Amino acid sequence: MNLTKKNILIVDDDPHVLKSIARFLKKQGYTVSTAPGGQEALALMAKETQDLVLLDALMPEMDGIETLEIIRQRYPDVDVVMISALKEEVVARAALDMGAYEWLIKPFSMEQLDRTIFTTFLHHGRFEESSYP
Numbered sequence: 145m146n147l148t149k150k151n152i153l154i155v156d157d158d159p160h161v162l163k164s165i166a167r168f169l170k171k172q173g174y175t176v177s178t179a180p181g182g183q184e185a186l187a188l189m190a191k192e193t194q195d196l197v198l199l200d201a202l203m204p205e206m207d208g209i210e211t212l213e214i215i216r217q218r219y220p221d222v223d224v225v226m227i228s229a230l231k232e233e234v235v236a237r238a239a240l241d242m243g244a245y246e247w248l249i250k251p252f253s254m255e256q257l258d259r260t261i262f263t264t265f266l267h268h269g270r271f272e273e274s275s276y277p
């Protein structure tokens with residue numbers, strides 16, 4: 145599996161979350177971009193192709209649900225995994241119904257994140273199951 149060809153955008157208003165997830169994913173071989181909010185993420189997506197967006201649900205100005213809705217309209221082939229400390233099942237269900245593949249509740253382990261990313265790519269045919277280490 146050639147992870148260096150997989151582009152992942154992390155969108156979160158917490159700089160510590162951005163930094164720790166980005167560091168981990170780069171070590172895993174992914175190409176990583178970060179954005180502190182929905183508007184910045186959409187601007188970046190207009191310039192760079194993304195395979196997956198890790199999207200925080202709770203952000204100021206443009207929240208993750210609103211950002212997800214626009215991503216689904218403009219980039220229907222991009223996978224989205226929501227990440228949030230929010231444990232509201234209604235909001236999580238709405239995000240999944242809108243096309244998010246998964247809802248990860250913070251705090252989550254990097255192993256759990258890695259497995260979720262792999263499962264998301266596998267589900268959408270982006271690489272073979274046998275290629276997972």
